[in-house]
Amino acid sequence: MTQDPQKTTWYLLVLMALTGLFLSFYYLPHPLSAYESVSRIQNSIFLGRLVRGLHKYLALVVVIWFLANFYATLYRNAANGAEFVRSLTRGLFLIFLVLALYLTGYLLPWDQPSYAKVVSSLGLFGFAGTLSEGALFRFYWLHILALPALLFWLTREPEAKGKE
Numbered sequence: 001m002t003q004d005p006q007k008t009t010w011y012l013l014v015l016m017a018l019t020g021l022f023l024s025f026y027y028l029p030h031p032l033s034a035y036e037s038v039s040r041i042q043n044s045i046f047l048g049r050l051v052r053g054l055h056k057y058l059a060l061v062v063v064i065w066f067l068a069n070f071y072a073t074l075y076r077n078a079a080n081g082a083e084f085v086r087s088l089t090r091g092l093f094l095i096f097l098v099l100a101l102y103l104t105g106y107l108l109p110w111d112q113p114s115y116a117k118v119v120s121s122l123g124l125f126g127f128a129g130t131l132s133e134g135a136l137f138r139f140y141w142l143h144i145l146a147l148p149a150l151l152f153w154l155t156r157e158p159e160a161k162g163k164e
Contacts, residue, residue, distance in 0.1 A: 005069055009155050012062050013148075019055035020144060027108065029140035031133040034110035059102055066098045090154075097151050104143035110136055 026045055028037040041048040070091040077083040107118040118139075119131060 005072075006155075009065065009069070012058065012065060013152060013155065016055065016058050016062060017148065019051050019058065020148075022051050023055060024144055027140075029108070029137050031110055031136055034108065034136060038109045059105060063098055063102055066095055070095055094151070094154060097147060097154070101143060101147045101151065104139040104147065107131075107136065107139045108143065 023041060026037060026041045026048070028034060038052075041052055043049070073087045073091060074084065077087045103118060103121055107114050115131065119129075
């Protein structure tokens with residue numbers, strides 16, 4: 001593996017995107033079919049159990065990776081006040097984004113444990129009540145399109161200054 005945290009971040013995100021792409025071919029984001037489609041991926045699709053497990057555990061690795069990099073960056077920039085504040089702000093936003101991706105993905109099986117976990121997690125942010133059936137569809141599109149696009153954009157390689 002590489003020593004460059006930027007490259008490792010991209011390797012992890014590309015692996016997540018590839019496993020997610022595979023899963024999206026078979027997943028149906030509808031409350032009446034979501035649980036059955038996850039079950040079908042697990043039990044009937046060739047390598048489905050492996051790919052879903054890889055996607056699930058890579059998500060944990062990504063969360064840990066971003067937290068570790070956040071703390072390392074803060075430690076490295078602790079002496080420089082302006083850089084520290086910029087690193088703190090950017091790092092907290094990236095961690096919030098990664099946790100939002102994790103939370104939206106956690107709901108997708110649409111079973112009782114995932115539903116209860118997401119409702120209780122949203123309760124921490126002041127959202128009370130239940131999730132409508134439309135929430136699954138919205139969480140799905142946030143999970144596969146909006147949040148990953150934002151994460152890829154924010155973790156891209158910065159352009160060199162003076163480069164034409």
